[in-house]
Amino acid sequence: MYAQLKELVDTYDPALLWFDGEWDTEDPHNPWTARDGERLESYLRGLNPDLVINNRVGKRRVTDGDYGTPEQEIFDNADLAGAPKVTRTDPTVNHAWKFGGSPHASIPSDRFSVRWTGSIEPRRTETYTLTTVSGDVVRVWIDGRLVIDSWNPHEPKVDKAQVPLTAGERHSIRVDYAENTGEAHMKLLWSSPDQPQQIVPSTQLRTR
Structure with missing residues (x-):
C-alpha cells in the first residue's frame, strides 16, 4: 500500500x-x-x-487525521426500515441522483432512503441557516432537536432552518432522506452572517 x-x-x-x-x-x-x-x-x-x-x-478517533465524515446508512426501501443495505461514509451531503441514479449500484433508483449521522462543527459562534435541497422528503435534527421537517413528498425544493451553533463545538446532526419516484436530490448547505452559503464542507463534519 x-x-x-x-x-x-x-x-x-x-x-x-x-x-x-x-x-x-x-x-x-x-x-x-x-x-x-x-x-x-x-x-x-x-x-x-x-x-x-x-x-x-487510523482508528477513526478524533486524534486521527484532519477530519471525519458523516456515517451514511442506505436502505432499499423508502421507510428507513430494517437493516441498511449499505453502510459507508460521505465526505459531504451533496447528491443529485436525478431520475436514473441511486446511492449505490445495489440500490434501485426509486424507493430508497438514506440516514446520515455524525456531528457538525462550525468555525464561528453564530446563528446559521441550514438549507436542504431535497426530492422527495427530508428531516434534519441538530443536537436531538428536529429543525427541518419536510416529510410530505415533493418535487426538488429548498427548506431552511435557523440554528445557533458554537465555534469549535461538535453539534450532533442527523439527516433522514427518502426517495419514492421521480428525481432524487439531497444537499445540505449552511450560511451565517460571516459565512457565505456553501455545501457544509467535509472539514466541518465528523462521524461522532
Missing part, C-alpha cells in the same frame, strides 16, 4: 486523501492498529506536509 500511495501522491499531487474502512471493528477482528494509522499518516505527511487526510487513516 505504501508504494501505491507514494505513486499517487508523487504523480497526481492530490490535495486530499480519503480512506474508507471500518477500522475500529473487533467482530470480525480487524488487525489495523492505532500505531499502524500513526505510521501511515506520518509517512503521508512526509511525502506532502500539506495533505488533508480523513480520520480513517
